[in-house]
Amino acid sequence: MIKVGPSVLAADYGNLAKDMRRAEKAGADFLHVDVMDGNFVPNITIGPDVVRSIDRASKLPIHAHLMILNPQNYVEAFAKVGSDIISFHIEALDYSVEKSKKVIKLIERCGKRPAIVINPPTPLDSVKPLLNMVDWVLIMTVNPGFGGQSFMPEVLPKIRALRKIYKKDIEIDGGINNINAKLVVEAGANILAAGTFIFKAKNISQAIRSLRNA
Ligand code: DX5
Ligand code: ZN
Numbered sequence: 001m002i003k004v005g006p007s008v009l010a011a012d013y014g015n016l017a018k019d020m021r022r023a024e025k026a027g028a029d030f031l032h033v034d035v036m037d038g039n040f041v042p043n044i045t046i047g048p049d050v051v052r053s054i055d056r057a058s059k060l061p062i063h064a065h066l067m068i069l070n071p072q073n074y075v076e077a078f079a080k081v082g083s084d085i086i087s088f089h090i091e092a093l094d095y096s097v098e099k100s101k102k103v104i105k106l107i108e109r110c111g112k113r114p115a116i117v118i119n120p121p122t123p124l125d126s127v128k129p130l131l132n133m134v135d136w137v138l139i140m141t142v143n144p145g146f147g148g149q150s151f152m153p154e155v156l157p158k159i160r161a162l163r164k165i166y167k168k169d170i171e172i173d174g175g176i177n178n179i180n181a182k183l184v185v186e187a188g189a190n191i192l193a194a195g196t197f198i199f200k201a202k203n204i205s206q207a208i209r210s211l212r213n214a
Pocket of ligand 2: 034065193
C-alpha cells in the first residue's frame, strides 16, 4: 500500500489552513513539512509556530523534514507543536553515525517516530549502521532546498539497494509525479512526498490517487 504526503512547501502560504484541509479531503495520508534554515540548504521556510498551525488545521500526521544544521537543538520544539515523524539529514551531522544515533534517541524520547534522510550524492553505506534503529528512511531525489526541481533518476539504484536490505518504510522526496512515481515504487519505495505535482494540480484528489496507484 503506497502512502502519499503532500509537501506543504508547494501550498499557498496565505491560505495554509485551507490547503491542508483540501489535502486531507483529497485523501493524503500525511503532511510532509519542509523545514529549511538557510544554512544546511540555501532556502528558509517553516518554523515550529507554523507547524503548530498546520497541525491545528488537519487531523493528518505531520512529517517534519528537518533540512537544518544542528537538528538536535530543534527536535523538542518540533515535537511539541504536533510533529509525528521527525527526520534529519546525516549530512547535517558531518555523516556521523554516533551523532545520528543521539538524535534518533532524542526523537524517541520526545515520543516521536525518527527517520533518517540522505541526499542524492550520499551513499547508502553512510546510513547502514543506523538502519536497525529507524523504521523510516527518506531518500532525496533532488538536492534539497527548493520545490519544483526535476527528479534525478540516477538515485533509483540506491532505492533498489536499500529495499533489498530494509523491510520498513522508504519515502522518496523531490520532483515526484505520476510517471516517475511508478519507477520509484518499482524500485521499492512505499511512501511518496510530492509538492508541485499535488498542489499545482487542477484536481488534487486525482493527483494523489494517481501517485497512490503508481
Ligand atoms: C526539497 C523538499 C521537497 C520538496 C518537494 O528540498 O524537501 O519536499 O518540497 O517538492 P516537489 O515535489 O515540488 O519537488
Ligand atoms: Zn521534503
